[in-house]
Amino acid sequence: MEKKQIFHVSGMSCTSCALAVEKVIASIEGVKEVRVDFATRRALVVGENIPFERVKKVVQEIGYGIREDEYSQENLKRRIRQLLISWVGVGILLVTMLWHDNIWAFVVSLVVGFVTVILSGWDVFRAVGSAFRKRVFTMDVLIGVGVGASVITGVFHLLDHRFPDFVMVGVMILAIHLTGTYLKEKTTRRKPQGRQVRLLGGFLPSGQKRRIESGETVSRMLMYGS
Numbered sequence: 001m002e003k004k005q006i007f008h009v010s011g012m013s014c015t016s017c018a019l020a021v022e023k024v025i026a027s028i029e030g031v032k033e034v035r036v037d038f039a040t041r042r043a044l045v046v047g048e049n050i051p052f053e054r055v056k057k058v059v060q061e062i063g064y065g066i067r068e069d070e071y072s073q074e075n076l077k078r079r080i081r082q083l084l085i086s087w088v089g090v091g092i093l094l095v096t097m098l099w100h101d102n103i104w105a106f107v108v109s110l111v112v113g114f115v116t117v118i119l120s121g122w123d124v125f126r127a128v129g130s131a132f133r134k135r136v137f138t139m140d141v142l143i144g145v146g147v148g149a150s151v152i153t154g155v156f157h158l159l160d161h162r163f164p165d166f167v168m169v170g171v172m173i174l175a176i177h178l179t180g181t182y183l184k185e186k187t188t189r190r191k192p193q194g195r196q197v198r199l200l201g202g203f204l205p206s207g208q209k210r211r212i213e214s215g216e217t218v219s220r221m222l223m224y225g226s
Contacts, residue, residue: 002032007043007055009036010065011123013181014139017064023136024058062134063127079182082120086175089116093168106165110154113167117151121174147174 009021018038025034025045033046043066045055052068059066092112099105121144128144131137150170157165 002046002048005045007045007066007068009041009043009059012038012041012064016138017140020062020136020138021059021064024062025055028054028058062130062136063123063140076186083178083182086116086120086171086178089171090175093171110158110167113151113154113171116171117147117174120178121147143173143177
């Protein structure tokens, strides 16, 4: 018997990410239909005998998160930690720029850059590695490659000062990207308020109004406009 399931997908930064998630979920045996909406971060999966753990595994393999509990705070807290680490790294790098002619100040900035990128950008780089293996390219891939290349320029600059140094640029790009991702996830995580639900209910057939309290009708309206 076919069953419809709605999940919340985190970590997507563009419509290409949504298409990548659709692709891997569609590859699961038993899936009849899958639609992922980037704007609402929701995935509709239709099929027979599809365990959530199986869906979770394939989605996480390409660097994204997925959960059944739409309002869980676990992923949001992780984003906050990554965000704080990235901006602390930016702050330290700005301070080291005061001694830009000092070799030891540059070494410190290089170490801070690498540590910041690894700790705060691990999800991004995991998505890059998975995307290359799956041959799926998204905005996260472009950002990850750009940040990685920028930080590596610091090594070349250390060996030859004539080579330009873009460590600061890379860390700042990552911090801005994480900030945008956090704000989008925080916004899309909000539950519909009672007044909004009542307004939506006014446009629904009587049969669907009775189901609006579960959130299923609201989710489908947001995803598919019906």
